[in-house]
Amino acid sequence: MEAKKLNLTLQIWRQKNSKSVGSFVEYKVQVSPDASFLEMLDEINNELEAKDQEAIHFESDCREGICGTCGLVINGRPHGPLQKIATCQLHMRNFKDGETIWVEPFRAKAFPVIKDLMVDRSGFDKILQAGGYVSVNTGGVPDANSIPIAKDQASLAMDAAACIGCGACVAACKNASAVLFVSAKVSQYALLPQGQPERYRRVERMVKVMDELGFGSCTNTYACEAECPKGISVSNIARMNREYVLAKVKSKEIVD
Amino acid sequence: MGWVFKFINSSIGKKFMMALTGSFLLIFLVIHLIGNLTLFFGADAFNAYVLTLDAIKPLIRIIEIVLLAAFVIHILNGTRLWISNKKAKGQRNQINGSPQNSDVFSRTMFLTGSIIFIFLVIHLGTFFWRFNVSDPMGFADEHQYYNMVVYFFNIWWYAVLYVIAMVLLGYHLNHGFQSAFQTFGWNHKKYTPWIKKIGTIYAIIMALGFAAMPLYFLLGGGN
Numbered sequence A: 001m002e003a004k005k006l007n008l009t010l011q012i013w014r015q016k017n018s019k020s021v022g023s024f025v026e027y028k029v030q031v032s033p034d035a036s037f038l039e040m041l042d043e044i045n046n047e048l049e050a051k052d053q054e055a056i057h058f059e060s061d062c063r064e065g066i067c068g069t070c071g072l073v074i075n076g077r078p079h080g081p082l083q084k085i086a087t088c089q090l091h092m093r094n095f096k097d098g099e100t101i102w103v104e105p106f107r108a109k110a111f112p113v114i115k116d117l118m119v120d121r122s123g124f125d126k127i128l129q130a131g132g133y134v135s136v137n138t139g140g141v142p143d144a145n146s147i148p149i150a151k152d153q154a155s156l157a158m159d160a161a162a163c164i165g166c167g168a169c170v171a172a173c174k175n176a177s178a179v180l181f182v183s184a185k186v187s188q189y190a191l192l193p194q195g196q197p198e199r200y201r202r203v204e205r206m207v208k209v210m211d212e213l214g215f216g217s218c219t220n221t222y223a224c225e226a227e228c229p230k231g232i233s234v235s236n237i238a239r240m241n242r243e244y245v246l247a248k249v250k251s252k253e254i255v256d
Numbered sequence B: 001m002g003w004v005f006k007f008i009n010s011s012i013g014k015k016f017m018m019a020l021t022g023s024f025l026l027i028f029l030v031i032h033l034i035g036n037l038t039l040f041f042g043a044d045a046f047n048a049y050v051l052t053l054d055a056i057k058p059l060i061r062i063i064e065i066v067l068l069a070a071f072v073i074h075i076l077n078g079t080r081l082w083i084s085n086k087k088a089k090g091q092r093n094q095i096n097g098s099p100q101n102s103d104v105f106s107r108t109m110f111l112t113g114s115i116i117f118i119f120l121v122i123h124l125g126t127f128f129w130r131f132n133v134s135d136p137m138g139f140a141d142e143h144q145y146y147n148m149v150v151y152f153f154n155i156w157w158y159a160v161l162y163v164i165a166m167v168l169l170g171y172h173l174n175h176g177f178q179s180a181f182q183t184f185g186w187n188h189k190k191y192t193p194w195i196k197k198i199g200t201i202y203a204i205i206m207a208l209g210f211a212a213m214p215l216y217f218l219l220g221g222g223n
């Protein structure tokens, strides 16, 4: 038996392009509690297209919480009211019948709105290009597990590497700071032997690009950790602060 | 030298400067509170304390200069940080979800700091200026420092202003204490929960301790 449908009022941010001023548009919907948030938007879009109106633009790809492309601010919270899930993993049963839901794009100067709920997050790619890699020598294939790594160290690195680059941390932050993302990337390499050759250069370059792109300065509100779908810990931010200061003090290369 | 300036102008460097100056101020507050507790031991105790500080004036002057530098850097850099962060955010979401993902102390640092700044100007104008420069009412000339404090804290609105400022100082310290550790890169599964608790206890002691003085005299203490 199909569950009783929910009657919801949606206030969705519509914006023609990056230059125009957007506004909320109201949509009344009837939706199954089993539908995901994105499926509900799909349904609205089907109706809009049937009426020859322009669909609501939003991003998604995997729809199982691993790619990081989806990301909406739902009732003021990136990825909605639940913790440790991406927007695509949010289901309508978490909302009450008759509720009004406000849907907005991620907000940050460095994430300009492209259209409706879509924002340009290519800044993250630029940060990764600046240092989110390790150098690997060519030659014969090395034996697996030839470098011993302590279990807890490996676990910390894996926890940091769980970041899917969704940008919810930036959206949650009142300063639009990207440090949770950047520190997760810095940490996943800094914690492992393979990341050591570029250790200082990496953190200096990634922070430099992060600053140039106009992301804000962290003021330790920890809103990012609370909203991160992967539960990335703010202890990574402390690690990056440490790495950055050490790099500035110890590195012989002057990164300007 | 260029790299030093580049560091303190970076997003992390700006915070590092806040934490450095902020932690110095955290230590100063402890000493300031302990010294001022002599107020509760009567006129002789407090006047003697002020005269002791006077006797080691050269040392005190050096500390005052460092303190001034710490305040100026903290305030100017904090203002700059706040402005650049406002710019980085740009347009905010219409619905504010921040009460659900962060605490009020962390979100109001510039506000509480600004009110502390206003308080600081009034506070220095009242006591520092009269103790050190000139006192039109003549208390300082006769070493009647205690009576001067009693006089001001008997003005009800003055005492109330102090108490309000101290509550907000408590807000600032509650976030600032643990925040400085995080900024310095000291976050540890075992110790961070303790640091947060100690910071809250510190903030409560400072706010209550400093607020107790105007309240004590306003409510008729010391007579």
Ligand code: HEM
Residues within 6 Å of the ligand: A218, A219, A220, B015, B016, B018, B019, B020, B022, B023, B025, B026, B029, B074, B075, B078, B079, B081, B082, B106, B109, B110, B112, B113, B114, B116, B117, B120, B172, B173, B175, B176, B177, B179, B180, B181, B183, B184
């Ligand atoms: C006795 C006075 C003060 C003490 C002990 C104090 C202490 C602190 C501490 C420990 C921090 C944390 C640093 C960090 O996050 O790493 C901080 C941050 C800050 N303070 Fe103060 N502060 C004082 C006065 C002021 C004043 C007068 C202002 C005026 C604007 C101010 C504005 C700020 C700002 C804007 C921040 C950064 C906020 C943030 O990063 O969240 N503070 N303060």
Ligand code: SF4
Residues within 6 Å of the ligand: A162, A163, A164, A165, A166, A167, A168, A169, A170, A180, A181, A184, A224, A227, A228, A229, A230, A231, A232
């Ligand atoms: S740290 Fe969390 S919120 Fe930020 S980009 Fe990575 S997964 Fe998304």
Ligand code: FES
Residues within 6 Å of the ligand: A059, A060, A061, A062, A063, A064, A065, A066, A067, A068, A069, A070, A071, A086, A087, A088, A089
């Ligand atoms: S669509 Fe891939 S994480 Fe949501």
